[in-house]
Amino acid sequence: MSPYRGRLAPSPTGLLxxxxxxxxxxxxxxxxxxxGVLVMRNENLDPQRSKTEYTTAMFEDLRWLGIWWQEGPDVGGPYIPYVQSRRREFYLExxxxxxxxxxxxxxxxxxxxLARSAQAPHDEDDEPIYPGTCRPRHAASGEIAVPESPARLNWRFRVPDGEEIAFADGHLGQKSYLAGLDFGDFLIWRRDDVPAYQLAVVxxxxxMRITEVVRGADLLRSAARQLLVYSALGLEPPAWYHCPLMLDATGQRLAKRHDALSLRAxxxxxRTQEDVVAMLR
Structure with missing residues (x-):
């Protein structure tokens, strides 16, 4: 078996x-x-929302919490750069x-x-099921000419409708989603010329040779999408471990708008590091 390689992948769009x-x-x-090895990756793809002050805060707050990584923007490593805004050529390829x-x-x-579409996103998923407006009637066959740039258009992954995407989650057990029903054709590149999450993370x-992805349970459907991308690119997928979400007093999942529950606040x-770690159990 390969040596364990995990990762932290925060986005500097707010306080953790x-x-x-x-x-x-x-x-x-x-x-x-x-x-094993823990990798820190700065997922700062969104040019409108990513802020330098949030990048500084996430590094400081995670160090304060007692989390240390062996590879990352601040310590280097064999798979540089560990900053997504500097990895564009990899995504274009x-x-x-x-x-x-x-x-x-x-x-x-x-x-x-898309807002006019009758199919709303699932509660824990922020991408609506695409109604297929621009989807070609037939899947392409043979080699296709590639435009010079993906800019000024959205680019969507054509999911195999009716295909079951199943995987074993290290925490939540066996999971299964039906392409075309549980999720539709999803973005892999945005019209503002920014690679989408589903492509960049794969x-x-x-x-970076990640062997296990640990993240929140709100991204379970993303695992199914990403498995399709791994297969299409001929890449070996990692294992998955999805953590239960933390909820606020009203039962809503925590988001970056919950400033009172940020590590910085x-x-x-x-509060001490021990206080906060105890709150995570």
Whole structure:
């Protein structure tokens, strides 16, 4: 078996809260228990929401929590760069391959168009099921010409409708989703010329030799999507371990809007590292 390689993949779009802390603490513990390597990757793909001050805060807050990594933007490693905004060529290479092999197609639908769709996203999933407006009637066959750039169009992965995507989760057990019903054709590149999460995370986890992905249970359907991308690119997928979500007093999952439960706020209130770790159990 390959040596264990886990990862932390925070996005600097807000302050990290207790939900993030639980997931990252779990990832840290699992890497330690396996005597493995933990990789820190700065997922700063969103140019509008990613902020330098949040990047600084996430590094400081995770160190304060007692989490240490062996590879990352601040410590280097064999798979540099560990910052997504500097990995564009890797994503373009994958996009070209997916276009050439017919797994993706261009989509001109706007957010307003999608908002009119009758199919809303699942409660724990933020991507609506695409109604298929721009989907070619037949799957492409043979090699396809690749445009010079993916810009000014959305690019969607054509899911194999009716195919069951099943995987064993290390925490939640066997999971299964039906392509076309539980999720539809999903974005792999945005019209503002930014690679989408589903593509970038597959490319990076494969390139950095990640053997287990630890993250929140809200991304379970993303595992099914990503398994399709791994297969299309001829890459070996990692194992999965999805953590239960932390909820606020109203039963809603924690989000970056919950500033009062951010690690930074808890630190400023005088909470100790031991206090916060106890809150994660």
């Amino acid at each position: 809260h207790l939900g993030h802390a639980r997931t990252f603490w779990t990832a840290y513990q699992r890497a330690q228990q396996a005597n 994958a996009w070209r391959k997916l276009v050439q092999t017919g797994f993706v197609y261009p989509c001109r639908c706007s957010r307003k168009d 490319v990076d986890d494969a390139a 808890l630190r400023e209130q005088g």
